[in-house]
Every structure is written in structure tokens, then in C-alpha cells.
Amino acid sequence: xxxxVAILEEQVSAHFGQSEGFLLFEKKENEVQAxxxxxxxxREKGSLPGLLLKEKVSVLLTGGLGEGAxxxxxxxxxxxxxxVQGDPEAALKAYVAGELLSTGVPCAGHDHEEGHAHHxxxxx
Numbered sequence: 001x002x003x004x005v006a007i008l009e010e011q012v013s014a015h016f017g018q019s020e021g022f023l024l025f026e027k028k029e030n031e032v033q034a035x036x037x038x039x040x041x042x043r044e045k046g047s048l049p050g051l052l053l054k055e056k057v058s059v060l061l062t063g064g065l066g067e068g069a070x071x072x073x074x075x076x077x078x079x080x081x082x083x084v085q086g087d088p089e090a091a092l093k094a095y096v097a098g099e100l101l102s103t104g105v106p107c108a109g110h111d112h113e114e115g116h117a118h119h120x121x122x123x124x
Contacts, residue, residue: 001027003095004038004052005088006062012084012091016048016065023088024055032096049073061091061100 003026005012006019013019024035038055041047049072052060059079073080083103084091094100 001058002035002056003027003032003059003061003092004055004057005084005092006060007037007088010088012061012063012086012088014063014085016060016062016069019048019062022052022057022060023092024057025092027096032092049076049078052076052078059095061088061095 002024004022004024006016007013007021007023008015008019019040021037021039024038026033026035038051041051049069052073053076057078059081060073061081061084063082063085065080065082070080070082081095081100081102084100091100
């Protein structure tokens with residue numbers, strides 16, 4: 001299973017559409033291996049879900065994200081864990097241990113994942 005963690009300034013990105021890229025990990029049984037950093041392409045609306053689908057990501061850990069992004073990711077069978085914050089590796093360890101649950105709440109007030117500068121308030 002491939003896990004992507006949305007990153008902004010070395011922390012879990014508060015908003016999927018504002019992330020600089022994704023730390024990628026491969027989980028096989030009880031082992032997790034770092035695969036590296038996947039830099040986001042030029043800001044093109046709707047490009048991030050497609051990027052993760054192309055990379056065959058199974059799980060996304062992120063802060064907030066719009067309903068449109070959630071729908072695209074889930075349609076591609078990517079499990080979305082939102083409401084994540086702080087240190088990416090701590091978030092990954094918590095997810096692997098079964099201790100990280102999604103808030104399941106998309107960012108309010110929009111249905112897109114990019115092109116705005118607010119910070120989502122729906123994360124813990």
C-alpha cells in the first residue's frame with residue numbers, strides 16, 4: 001500500500017491544494033519504507049488528485065481539502081484521512097498504528113482543492 005502525506009514547509013499541509021508535494025511511503029505488512037518526495041506540478045486546478053492516482057497511492061494524509069478533491073480521490077479508491085496536522089512522520093506512524101482517524105469533514109465554503117489562500121478550520 002502506498003501512502004502519501006501532503007507537505008507544506010516540512011509539516012503536514014493544512015490544505016491539500018496548498019501543499020508543496022507529498023512524502024511517499026510504501027507499507028508492506030509491518031514494514032514502512034520511505035519512497036521519497038513527489039513534487040507537485042505547476043498549479044493547475046484539479047491536477048493533484050490525478051497526480052496521486054498516477055502514482056497509485058492508496059491513502060492520503062492531509063489537513064483540510066475541498067469536497068471536489070475528496071470525491072475525485074475516493075472515486076480513484078484513495079482513502080482520504082483529513083484533519084491531520086504536525087509532523088509528517090508522526091502522522092504516518094499514528095496511521096500505521098491505527099491511531100489516526102479522519103475528521104471526514106471537507107473544508108467549508110468551496111468544492112475545489114486549489115486556487116485560494118485561506119486555511120481550513122475543519123481540522124483538529
